[in-house]
Amino acid sequence: MTAIKHALQRDIFTPNDERLLSIVNVCKAGKKKKNCFLCATVTTERPVQVRVVKVKKSDKGDFYKRQMAWELRDLAEVDAKDASKENPEFDLHFEKVYRWVASSTAEKNSFISCIWKLNQRYLRKKVEFVNVSSQLLEESAPSGESQSVAGGDEDALDDYQELNAREEQDIEGMMEVCEYAISNAEAFAEKLSKELQVLDGANIHSIMASEKQVNILMQLLDEALSEVDTIEGKMSSYEEMLQSVKEQMDQISQSNRLIQISNTNNVKLLDEIQFLVNYMDLSKGHIRALQEGDLSSSKGIEACINASEALLQCMNVALRPGHEKVMAVKQQQHLFTELRDTFARRLTNHLNNVFVHQGHDQSSMLSQHMAELTLPKHSPLHRDLLRYAKLMEWLKNTQREKYEGLSRTYVDYMTRLYEREIKDFFEVAKIKMAGTAKEGKGNKFATLPRKESALKQETESLHGSSGKLTGSTSSLNKLAVQGSSSRRSQSSSLLDMGNMSASDLDVADRTKFDKIFEQVLSELEPLCLAEQDFISKFFKLQQHPTLVEVEESDGVVPSRQKDMVRLMMNKVFQSIETELNSLIALGDKIDSFHSLYMLVKMSHHVWTAENVDPASYLSTTLGNVLVTVKRNFDKCISGQIRQMEEVKISKKSKVGVLPFVAGFEEFAELAETIFRNAERRGDLDKAYVKLIRAVFMNVMPLYALQHFFEGVEARVAQGVREDEVSYQLAFNKQELRKVIKEYPGKEVKKGLDNLYKKVDKHLCEEESLLQVVWHSMQDEFIRQYKHFEGLIGRCYPGSGITMEFTIGDMLEYFSSIAQSH
Known part of the structure; x- marks a missing residue:
């Protein structure tokens, strides 16, 4: 406690001119134990003020702080709780009652005793001490102290001095x-x-x-006064001298202050000059590179890049206030503007020349690709131009108009170049594709021959307005002559396939077509991706901006850059989509089953392009063309279904299986070969559903009823109770009535009559075989009818729904049909 008392005196009370007389460690009664110290203090200055101060440790616990203080004159009562027993609790009654619990009874008693003594000595109004032991209270004060308290003669008490030892001996x-x-x-x-x-x-x-001695002393005093006068005179002169020195020192100080201001101004001026020299001085080498640097060599291009970047830094420097008024700064800015304009013109003219020069070199290579189904590679042009990418970025940041003009020039030039290359490329592809429809011995797909002129006219019409390769007409005529005697049917069908076995199929043409179509897509894909990558890099239109760019631009600039890339690519390759659609139309016209190959190939390339970049021009264009291919595929399937519905069987063809049923089997084998592991397998499965339904619709009457009740049975198999099937939306009572309404007795009889005719056409002429088959079909229809009635009774109880014909009607239909034939 002594160490704490010493620390509190040093850190808290000494700075406030107070003395610490007593201390007690306490906490508030009835609350969580948060210890603090109550201190009894007096001021060291008069009049003396007596206080009770509450001191608490800081939250960090490394120092003490003064929290609250009360004047002792405001203390009305001290309650020690119990005078006979040791009790650490006590109350102090100020403006309100503060209840405390001391860490020990001894500290409490010592603190209360100190309060009592301070009250007795310094206060006129006495504090009431309750439940305090009489031993703690002094019954009377010393006489001197009493007088001090009573009369307030504190000065007399303070002036009293004790006798020393010699004085005590003399008195004794x-x-x-x-x-x-x-x-x-x-x-x-x-x-x-x-x-x-x-x-x-x-x-x-x-x-x-001792008067004589006094006179001598007085004389000495007079002499001393005289000396004092002399000294005062000298001091006056010294003061005058010091005054002049003071004035001189003031002048020197003023001069020093002016010198210091001048030095400060010189330092600031030097700093400003250094700033302008460092940030607005362009070296002679950079100026020479901007004015006459070689833009055709790698070394010259690098020098121009460094010079242009240095120029941009000088032009973009953030000038300090007042710099713009300096004449040298104005002159330097004018110089920078002239250098920028001069170099921008030189760069624009040079790049325009590069476009033209490279274009001539590229055009001279076209003849090498005429005989092959390949597209010229532009990587040399890209590689040469990418050396100027940083200069294009500089042009974009400094001369936006020239940058945009150069972009338009490049796009216009490349549009013409690519249009010529792509049309020539597709011309070769169409010639090779038309050559797949060659004459084949025993080819069951071959139909009526077409004249050479008709084939030529058809092919040229599919080419559109594209330019022709040199010699393309003669090549096309030669192919037309080769195929003039026999050409493939315009639309292969399941009926054709049903007339042959799988071994009779001539798949060579389709395989060749598949390779040609794959070659076309494989050539277009790297061409488009390479050009888009070049445009993004050369014109600084990055497809994937950095996070910093997105945050700085709030997403607006990256979106605009993507739009610019898309617009430039659409302009450069504006003929690709048209040529692809024309090629697809030609392939579909040669053989409608080509749409199966094209759907698989095109889907795969779309998927590949989307994995590389979903927003790329290639992905978008192939996706658009894929819609056309899918439409042709759907048209092919619809055509097969229509041919099933319109089939006419010759009476001479007496076979046991309908031709389109066998044809569907052949179609499935071909389709499975094409769609094996393909992304568009789901489209084939949907086509299967349509074709199979068409097969059944053209083989068996009551198909809609059978399909409806198959759905009912499927729901029951999935766990739906039979009496709850009618609550299913697709199988409610209304839907059942619609299906039953489609089969009135008249329509059923008509369907059975058509079925009898088909059976009669495809069976041998033995009458007994026809009767046996017809009787078996009658039994099957009766069994099916009973099955339907049972499902209606179980799944739609109490509905009153029945078929529009009875078993008796059905027997009558079968009998009358057999008798009529």
């Missing part, structure tokens, strides 16, 4: 000489008074006897 000696000093104080005092008078007289006599 006098008291020993006078034996009555203690018994008769008055006589002793009178004796001392007489002796004091004798001593005073002797002192006066001694003083008068």
Whole structure:
């Protein structure tokens, strides 16, 4: 506790001119134990102020802080709780009652005792002490202290001095000489008074006897005063001298201040000059590179890049206030503007020349690709132009108009170049594709021959307005002559396939077509991706901006860059989609089953392009063309279904299986070969559903009823109760009535009659075989009818729904049909 008391005195009370007299460690009664210290203090200055101060440790616990203080004169009562027993609790009654619990009873008693003493000495209004032991309270104060408290004569108390040892010995000696000093104080005092008078007289006599010495002393004092006057005179002169020195020092100080201001201004001026020199000075080498640097060599291009970047930094430097008024700065800015404009013109003219020069070189290579189904590679042009990518970025940041003009020039030039290359490329592809429809011996797909001129006219019409290769007409005529005797049917069908076995199929043409179509897509894909990558890099239109670019631009600039890339690619390759659609139309016209190959190939390339970049021009274009291919595929399937519905069987063809059923089997084998592991397998499965339904629709009457009840049985198999099937939306009572309404007795009889005719056409002429088959079909229809009635009774109980014909009607239909034939 002593160490704490010392620390509190040093850190808290000494800085406030207070003395710490007593301390007690307490916490509030009835609450969580948060310890603090109550301190009794007095000020060191008069009038003395007595306080009770609450001190608490800081939250970090590394120092103490003063939290609250009360004046002792505001204390009304001290309650010690119990005077006879040790109890650490006590209350202090100020403006409100503060209840405390001391860490020990001894600290509490010591603190209360100190409060009592301070109250007795310094306060007129006495504090009431309740439940305090009398031993702690002093019953009376010393006389001097009492007088001090009563009369307030604190100065007299403070001036009192104790006797020293010699004075005590003298008084004791006098008291020993006078034996009555203690018994008769008055006589002793009178004796001392007489002796004091004798001593005073002797002192006066001694003083008068020393008059001569006094005169000498006075003379010395006069001399001293004279010397003082002399010294004062010298001091005055010294003061005058110092005054002049002060004035000179003031002048020197003023001069030093002006010198310091001048030095400060010089430093600031030097800093400004250094700033302008560092950030607005362009080296002679950079100026020479901008004015006459070689833009055709790698070394010259690098020098121009460094010079242009340095120029841009000088032009974009953030000038300080007032710099724009400096003439040298204006001149330098004018120089920078001239250099920028001069270099921008040189760069634009040079790049325009590069476009033209490279274009001539590229055009001279076209003849090498005429005989092959390949597209010219532009990587040399891209590689040469990419050396200027940083200069294009500089042009974009400094001369936006020239940058955009150069972009338009490049797009216009490349559009013409690519249009010529792509049309020539597709011309070769169409010639090779048309050559797949060659004459084949025993080819069951071959139909009526077409004239050479008709094939030529058809092929040229599919080419559109594209330019022709040199010699393409003669090549096309030669192919037309080769295929003039026999050409493939315009639309292969399941009926054709049903007339042959799988071994009779001539798949060579389709395989060749598949390779040609794959070659076309394989050539277009790297061409488009390479050009888009070049445009993005060369014109600084990155498809995937960095996170910093997105945050700085809030997403607006990256979106605009993507739009610019898309617009440039659409312009450069504006003929690709048209040529692809024309090629697809030609392939579909040669053989409608080519749409199966094209759907698989095109889907695969779309999927590949989307994995590389979903927003690329290639992905978008192939996706658009894929819609056309899918439409042709759907048209092919619809055509097969239509041919099934319109089939006419010759009476001479007496076979046991309908031709389109066998044809569907052949179609499935071909389709499975094409769609094996393909992404568009789902399209084939949907086509299967349509074709199979068409097969069944053209083989068996009551197909819709059968399909409906197959759905009902499927729901029951999935766990739906039979009496709850009617609550299914697709199988409610209304839907059942619609299906039953489609099969009135008249329509059923008509369907059975058509079925009898088909059976009669495809069976041998033995009458007994026809009767056996017809009777078996009758039994099957009756069994099916009963099955339907049972499902209606179980799944639609109480609905009153029945078929529009009965078993008796069905027997009558079968009998009358057999008799009529």
